[in-house]
Amino acid sequence: MSFFSNLYTKEGPGVYADDPKKGPAGQFFSILGRKFWKIVTVNLMYVLFSAPVLVLSVLISPMLLQFLFPGFTYDKILLYIQKSDVAASLVEGITPEMFTNTFLVFLYILAAVFFVAMSLIVLGPVHAGATYVLRNYSREEHAFLWSDFWEHAKKNLVQSLISGAISLVVTVALIISLGVYRSIIPNQLFRLVITGFLLLIFAVFSVMQMYIYPMMVTFKLSLKNIYKNAFLFFTLKLFPNIGILLISLVLNLVIPLVLILFLQVLGFYIMLVYFLFIGFGLQLLITNFFVYRQLDRFMIQRMNEEVLAGENVAEISEDAKVSEGITEGSNPPE
Numbered sequence: 248m249s250f251f252s253n254l255y256t257k258e259g260p261g262v263y264a265d266d267p268k269k270g271p272a273g274q275f276f277s278i279l280g281r282k283f284w285k286i287v288t289v290n291l292m293y294v295l296f297s298a299p300v301l302v303l304s305v306l307i308s309p310m311l312l313q314f315l316f317p318g319f320t321y322d323k324i325l326l327y328i329q330k331s332d333v334a335a336s337l338v339e340g341i342t343p344e345m346f347t348n349t350f351l352v353f354l355y356i357l358a359a360v361f362f363v364a365m366s367l368i369v370l371g372p373v374h375a376g377a378t379y380v381l382r383n384y385s386r387e388e389h390a391f392l393w394s395d396f397w398e399h400a401k402k403n404l405v406q407s408l409i410s411g412a413i414s415l416v417v418t419v420a421l422i423i424s425l426g427v428y429r430s431i432i433p434n435q436l437f438r439l440v441i442t443g444f445l446l447l448i449f450a451v452f453s454v455m456q457m458y459i460y461p462m463m464v465t466f467k468l469s470l471k472n473i474y475k476n477a478f479l480f481f482t483l484k485l486f487p488n489i490g491i492l493l494i495s496l497v498l499n500l501v502i503p504l505v506l507i508l509f510l511q512v513l514g515f516y517i518m519l520v521y522f523l524f525i526g527f528g529l530q531l532l533i534t535n536f537f538v539y540r541q542l543d544r545f546m547i548q549r550m551n552e553e554v555l556a557g558e559n560v561a562e563i564s565e566d567a568k569v570s571e572g573i574t575e576g577s578n579p580p581e
Contacts, residue, residue, distance in 0.1 A: 275536050279529075282384045288392055289380055290528035296373045297363065297527075300411075304359035304368045309351075311419065312358055314426025321347060353507050353515045357500075360522045364499040364530050366456040367418040371407030376400035377531055378460040385536040386543075403463050406470050410459055414452075421449050453495075454481045454488045457534040458541075465542060484541055491537050495530060 269277060279286070294301070312319065325347045362368040379399035383390035400407075425445045432438040455477035462473050481488055503521070506514030 271536075271540075275533075278384055278387065278536070279532065282532075285392060286381070286384070286528040286532060287524050289377055289396070289531075290525055291523070292392070292396060293373060293377045293527045293531075294523055297370045300368055300370045301359060301363055304362050305356060307419070308355040308358040308362070311362075311422045312354065314422050317426060317430065321351060324350065349512075350507075356515075357503050357507065357518065360518075360526070361499050361503075362418065364522070364527055365453055365495060366414065366460070366534075367453065368415050369411050371409070371411030372400035372404050374411070375403040375407040375460055375464055377528070378535060379464040381528065381531045382461055382464060382535045382539055385532060385539050399464050406463055406473075407460070409470060410463070410473075414456060417452055421445060421452070425449075450489075450492065451478070451481055454492055457488070457491065458538050461535055461538045461542060465539075466546070480538075480541060480545075483545070487537070491534065494533065498533075499526070499530060 325343055328343045328347060359368075366374065376396040376399050380390045380392060380396055383395070425442065428441045428445070429438055432441060455474065458477040458480050459473055462468060462476060468476070503514075503518040506517050508514070510517065
């Protein structure tokens with residue numbers, strides 16, 4: 248079994264002119280500063296054209312949160328507010344019932360944008376188009392915002408739609424399974440093991456989502472090989488992948504949740520402004536900046552070496568796959 252099968256690159260590998268002068272962090276913030284307003288534009292396009300899945304995510308978020316946190320209900324939140332100091336601190340005219348309803352709506356919307364930002368619920372072609380533009384920015388290449396966005400949305404139409412459907416089904420299935428198994432398993436230890444296993448699967452799938460669309464817009468691969476390679480990249484760069492996942496969780500869940508809890512309505516509006524103008528674009532830039540460097544190191548550079556040496560890429564052992572990441576029958580980058 249080869250690592251990357253039937254590979255044909257659509258785009259060149261890019262040149263990192265600043266690499267000798269700047270480390271990865273310095274290069275990332277340099278790109279963010281220089282391309283800030285273009286990233287804002289991409290973000291606005293992403294929000295506008297992803298409106299259907301954002302609405303879908305808002306609609307299914309109450310159900311998903313109910314499975315994740317079965318004890319987190321309107322009645323229990325209202326009872327807590329009535330018995331705590333929160334009720335006494337409410338603004339005049341705001342009843343505990345109104346506050347509870349508003350708080351739940353805030354959480355549902357936060358959950359909805361979180362699922363979209365983490366690429367778990369996406370409109371595939373729109374996500375592919377935005378990924379292409381921000382992948383080019385991350386490797387410091389030019390991209391035409393409108394034309395490149397739509398060109399690569401159309402080029403990857405079928406694969407991205409299928410991938411978007413897969414991510415939606417997997418996300419919903421995992422969350423429902425987590426809620427169901429926690430409720431029907433009486434043994435606490437066994438319930439903890441099952442919960443941990445499902446959370447592990449969820450983490451693996453979330454990391455794989457970071458790789459799927461960059462590979463889709465960069466290489467000509469079957470969807471099966473894209474998913475296989477995404478999983479292999481998860482194991483190949485395990486700890487850096489977990490680090491990027493944690494950064495994503497902080498940006499897309501922890502900080503917005505803290506804003507809502509402490510600033511309430513103001514915090515909710517700050518969260519909305521953040522995701523409307525920069526949140527999705529920043530998340531895509533972070534993942535593409537990291538992921539493309541792995542694709543370049545383990546796929547593109549090795550293919551270039553083989554082409555320059557006049558060698559054909561041969562199938563390698565399992566150990567070599569993990570350490571080298573080479574593809575059988577791959578073609579050189581354009």
